[in-house]
Amino acid sequence: MDEEKNKTIKRKHDPFFRWLFADTNHAKTLLELSGKVNAKVDRFLSTVNLDTLVRIPDSYSNVGDTGEGDLAFRVSVMSGAPVLVGIVLEHKSGNDPDTLNQVAKYVSALMKMHGEQRGYDLIPTMAIIFYNGRTNWDPFKKLVEGYPEDYQPSMLPFMHAFVNMADIPDSDCLACEDIATGMGIIAMKAAKGECRTI
Secondary structure (H helix, E strand, O other): OHHHHHOEEEOOOHHHHHHHHOOHHHHHHHHHHHHOOOHHHHHHHOOEEEEEEEEOOHHHHHHOOOOOOOEEEEEEEOOOOOOEEEEEEEEEOOOOOOHHHHHHHHHHHHOEOOOOOOOOOEOOEEEEEEEOOOOOOOHHHHHHOOOOOOOHHHOOOOEEEEEEHHHOOHHHHHHOOOHHHHHHHHHHHHHOOOEEEO
16 A cells, blocks of 8 residues: 555656646737747747737648647737748657657647748748757757757758746746646646656
């Protein structure tokens, strides 16, 4: 009986991430808070109108069974032209060597726009990995190791950013008007990782 009490169980955070940030208002707040701590996200947000954020339905689930934390959206560019770009939000609570392959599959399966004048179906997409694990990990840094700087921007077929949720200050979370998002981020920061002992 004591052995059962002390065993380690998996605590999946993906369903919570997906449940909370499937709501476009919560996703918008998450992106805004992330932009404060990540220059790539901030630059991307300066080019789009977050008031036009629309979630892509779950009909893309046939791209693989690699997790439940992936959310996809489309948003209009700020220029006012009727042009859309994609956003993929991926949550990881631990080092996953297949992350970039997963994200590439999602982008390829989701971000398609068809039109008579288009010579290419995929639309530009920003993939953001949100991480709340215990160790230092950034799959994008690992990807470009050893490659000259000129090659690095073209190594992936999508824009990308990595946000360690620990970098989002609690003070920003507590101050934001979206209480659910602020508390959700704080909870995920406190959870840190996939397992806990009971």
